[in-house]
Amino acid sequence: MAHTELEEEHYYEHPYTPNRKDNYLPNRMVISNTQFSRVEQRLFEYFINQIDHNSINIKHGISVKIPITKIRETVKVEQVLAVTRSMAQKVMTFFDMSKSHIEFKHVPLFSSISFNEDNSGYLEFRSNAQLSPYLASLGTQYTRYDFKTILAFRSIYSTIMYKIVKLHLGQNRTKFIYSIDELRRLFQVEEKKYTNLNDFKKYVLEPARKELASTEKFPIVVEYEHLGNKQRNVTHLEFTIVTQWELSQLEQQEYRDAVTLNPSLVYAKLEEIIDQQYLIKKETKQIILSNATLIDKFVTIHIEFENGLHPKVKNKTAYILACLDLVKKKTTRSK
Numbered sequence: 001m002a003h004t005e006l007e008e009e010h011y012y013e014h015p016y017t018p019n020r021k022d023n024y025l026p027n028r029m030v031i032s033n034t035q036f037s038r039v040e041q042r043l044f045e046y047f048i049n050q051i052d053h054n055s056i057n058i059k060h061g062i063s064v065k066i067p068i069t070k071i072r073e074t075v076k077v078e079q080v081l082a083v084t085r086s087m088a089q090k091v092m093t094f095f096d097m098s099k100s101h102i103e104f105k106h107v108p109l110f111s112s113i114s115f116n117e118d119n120s121g122y123l124e125f126r127s128n129a130q131l132s133p134y135l136a137s138l139g140t141q142y143t144r145y146d147f148k149t150i151l152a153f154r155s156i157y158s159t160i161m162y163k164i165v166k167l168h169l170g171q172n173r174t175k176f177i178y179s180i181d182e183l184r185r186l187f188q189v190e191e192k193k194y195t196n197l198n199d200f201k202k203y204v205l206e207p208a209r210k211e212l213a214s215t216e217k218f219p220i221v222v223e224y225e226h227l228g229n230k231q232r233n234v235t236h237l238e239f240t241i242v243t244q245w246e247l248s249q250l251e252q253q254e255y256r257d258a259v260t261l262n263p264s265l266v267y268a269k270l271e272e273i274i275d276q277q278y279l280i281k282k283e284t285k286q287i288i289l290s291n292a293t294l295i296d297k298f299v300t301i302h303i304e305f306e307n308g309l310h311p312k313v314k315n316k317t318a319y320i321l322a323c324l325d326l327v328k329k330k331t332t333r334s335k
Helices: 038-049 077-087 129-136 147-152 156-170 180-186 197-213 244-261 263-277 282-289 292-306 316-323
Strands: 011-014 022-026 061-067 091-095 104-108 110-115 122-127 142-146 175-179 221-226 236-242
Touching: 022 038, 022 147, 038 061, 038 077, 038 122, 038 147, 038 156, 061 129, 077 110, 091 129, 104 129, 122 129, 142 147, 142 156, 147 156, 156 197, 156 236, 175 180, 180 197, 180 236, 197 221, 236 244, 244 263, 244 292, 263 282, 263 292, 282 292, 292 316
Parallel strands: 011 061
Antiparallel strands: 022 142, 061 122, 091 104, 110 122, 175 236, 221 236
16 A cells, blocks of 8 residues: 655745735636635635735645635624635536536635634635645636625626626637536536526526626626527527627717707706716806717717726816816916
C-alpha cells in the first residue's frame, strides 16, 4: 500500500480592502456549478471581492477576513451560523462544455470558515488549496462584474444570468446560444425540477431577466428565442443582450416618433425634465427649447445619461451645456 504523507496546509492572507467596486472571476468558474442559496452566494461574493489575483500562490489556500460590520449590511447575523456551515461543505464542479463527452471535477471550496474567532470581529474564509489554480487563471478569460449589483439581486437565478451576460459582454458578444441541458446545468436546476420548458422559462429565465432589466444602477435587457423559431422539441435558446447604447438608440427613435404624433406634449415633458433634473437658468432653457437642433442634442445626451453611458460625469448640467456650446467663455481683461 502506498504511503501518503499529509502536508500541513498553508494559507496566504489577502488583507481586507474596503470599497472594492468590481469582482473578477475566471470564466471557467463562472460556468462552473455550485449549489448556493442566495445568502450563500452573497457571502461567496464577499470572499471573491477581497482576492488579489496577482498574489495567489497556487500551492496554498487563501485567507480572507471580512469585517462582521460589512456582512451585516446584506446578511442577518442569525443566518450566518447555518449558512456558513452549509458553505463549508460545498464543492465547485468544473465542466468542460467544449467536449462531446461528460467531463467534470469536484473541488471543495473551503477548508474552514470562522466567525468572530477570539472576538476578532471578522468572518474568515480559508479556501482549499485545490481552488487556487482556478482563481489564479484570470488571463484574458475572466468576467468582471459590479460587486454591489450582484449583492442586491433577490434571486440566485438573477445572479447566475448576470454573470453569464457579463462573461459574454467581456468577450464582445451580444448574442450567444446554449442548449437547454447546458442552461439547466448553468442555472443549477435540479434534475426533476422544471422539466417542462415553459416552466423553466417561467420560474428560472423570466424572473432573472426581469430583475436584470430593473437593476437600478446598470439595467441589462436580455431577450431570448427558440433557435430557428421552433415551437416544439426545442433544444437550444439564442440570447441577445440589448446594450446601453442600443437602448439609447431605441429611446431616441421613440422620442422622434412621439414628436411627430404630439409635439406640444413632448416639449412640455422636456421642459419639466430640464426644470427637475438640471440646474439650467430660465433664459438658457428658452434658448434650448426654441432651437430644434439644440433640443435634439439635449434629448440625445439626456437619454444617454438615463442609460448610464456617461458614468464618470459628475456635473450633468455643466456637461450638457458644454455639449450644446452654451457655456459662457471667460474673457481676459486687458490691463
